[in-house]
Amino acid sequence: MPSPLRSLLAIIQKSVDEIEGAYEKRGFDFPSIDEPPSERDTVRLDPSVQAATALLTSAAYQLIANAQAPQAHIFNVAFGFFLPAALRAAMETDVVEILREAGPQGMHVNEVAKKAQVEPRKLSSIMCYLATHHIFREIEPDVYVNNRLSSVWDTGKSLEEIKSNPLEKFDGTNGIAALIGHNGDVVYKGAGQIANHMMAPDTAFEDTPERSPLMLAVGYDKGSVWSWFEEPSNELRLRRFGIAMNGINSLQPPDEILKGFDWASLPKGSLIVDVGGGIGVSSISIVKAFDHLKCIVQDRPKVVANGIEHCKKILPDALSSGRIEYQGHEFFEEQPHISATVFLLKQITHNWSDRYVTRILRRLRDAAAPTTTLVIVDPIIVHPCPAPPSTIPGANLPAPPSPLLSNLSIANASTHFMDQNMFVHFNAQERTLDHLVELLASSGWEIVQVHRPDVSGGYLSQIVAKTIPVPN
Structure with missing residues (x-):
């Protein structure tokens, strides 16, 4: 039997062969880290290259963890x-x-x-x-x-x-510089308080956004991170945060929402309510692709105003024809659209602890018809160890080659980064599929389908749910 080092090396070798083969097929050599961006970079977007890269990344990190002396490895992590x-x-x-x-x-x-x-x-x-x-x-x-x-x-x-123009440094950029600034400043401060937050008697079981590790770190007691951002002294932080979040969103193309749930199968005139939909990025993609559907984007009034202006620039015909509308609404309050065809929650549930998510989901269940579908788009945490197979269609991931971790370790690190981010900012979290099944069931919903974006489990999965019938 080969040693763990040899097994991992074999995965790396096979992955390198597949990646270089894809480049050679296009007539390219694999670029050096010191070369400028070029046409060759499009090869990285090939699904087979992305899958091979995930295996290579996972195996390479696990190889290092195996080969280094434990003390040396922990020393590197600690610093x-x-x-x-x-x-x-x-x-x-x-x-x-x-x-x-x-x-x-x-x-x-x-x-x-x-x-x-x-x-x-x-x-x-x-x-x-x-x-x-x-x-x-x-x-x-x-x-x-x-x-x-x-x-x-x-x-x-x-x-x-x-x-x-220092306040405008990040304007018009890809958002990565802003993300570095936000993480190295705001998240860095909050992360330093994680252990204290978990152990202190007055915060150990706290689940409100007003008492998150970040609020503890900055000594703020007037509200949540959102009101802290709006303090006059945080003008740059608030501006930087918005651009950083746009940068994260740009890691996936705007039409990514179209991959997974079968929007085309919805009957003509179907109503999609984009709950907490921001400026309507997802809804604009949906109505642009499917002119037989209508979307209503709900969010805070100030966000809605920005959304209308955004839509006027991107898809004005949909706005003037009524195929997309914007509506001020607080999702903890009663949902005004009874019997919508689809309720869409994109990157909403991970911002809140279970108690708050239950309130959001129950408001939607109260407004739902028996035929209403709920689509949640959020990361799903995958366990490092093998888990019992799920009976939910699309939920199971292909098992990676031994001895890789079931969640592909560092290749799937983004979901765990986001999990810690949600804790630091909001006392919230990303969730495993089992956790989501339990949370939705307690709110009157049953998960019937999962759409994974890639073999690693994916940064943003689509969770499709139907209403649980209410007993007579």
């Missing part, structure tokens, strides 16, 4: 919190933009520090640490250039433009 801190430091000091302007010859850290107006030795320490993690490339001692990883958060703006 891993310095990485997001260093990322934020590099982002806030505009190092990527400075190096982009310097060109391929790079720039000495002393010159970078002079332009960034920071102390050279401190910046040198940060840059060396990041380059050790393959973020930036040191081409000679203390001389750095951007690589593919560092370039990901380039705002595309000049240093002069950023310095003259």
Whole structure:
């Protein structure tokens, strides 16, 4: 029997062969981390390449965990919190933009520090640490250039433009720089209070968003994270957060909502109520693809106003024809649309603890007809160990090759990052499928189908539920 190292190495070798084969089929070589983005990058979007990459990532991390001495591995993990801190430091000091302007010859850290107006030795320490993690490339001692990883958060703006309009630094960007800033600032503070929050008698069993680890960390007692963001001193944080969330959403194309639930099968004139639908990104995709459907987007009045303006730019005909409407509504209150064809909850339930989610779901159940469908779009936590198979269609994932973890470990880390994020921000969580089944059943809903976006379990799965008949 091969050793765990050999088994993992075999998975890595097979995955590399599949990935390189896909590139060769398109007439490309696999790009180096030091090469600029190019047409070759589209190959990464191939489902077979994504699946092979997930297996490779999982096996590579498990190989390291097996091979390293336990003390060394735990030591590296224990000090891993310095990485997001260093990322934020590099982002806030505009190092990527400075190096982009310097060109391929790079720039000495002393010159970078002079332009960034920071102390050279401190910046040198940060840059060396990041380059050790393959973020930036040191081409000679203390001389750095951007690589593919560092370039990901380039705002595309000049240093002069950023310095003259600091509040607008993240405007019009892909949101990754904003996400680094938010995580390295806000989430970092809240995460540091997780253990204290869990053990303190007055917060150990707390489930309200007003008493989350983040609120404990910043010493805020006037409300939840939303009111904290609206404090005058948090203008940049609030603006940055919005752009960061748009950046996360952009990781999936707007029409991703169309993959899974069979919207085309709905009868003409069917009504979809997009509960907490924000500016209507999902609803716009639905009515754009299916002109026989109507969507009503519900959210807070200020959000609804922004949504109307957004829709006027993206799909004005749908707005003027009434195929999409916007409505101010608080989802804890009575649902005004009785007997909707579909209630859609996209990235809503993970923002709330069970007690609050139950209230939302019961409001929808009270308004539902026997034929109403509920579609929830949220991550599903997958256990690292094998779990008993589910009888729900689409719920079971293919078993990865041994000895990989059932959830593909680091390849599926995003769901666990989000789980901790929900805890830190809102005292909420992502949920396992069993947890969702129990939660929905207690609210009058039965899960009848799960649509997984990929073999790892997926960042955003679609959970389809029907009403449980009320006994006569």
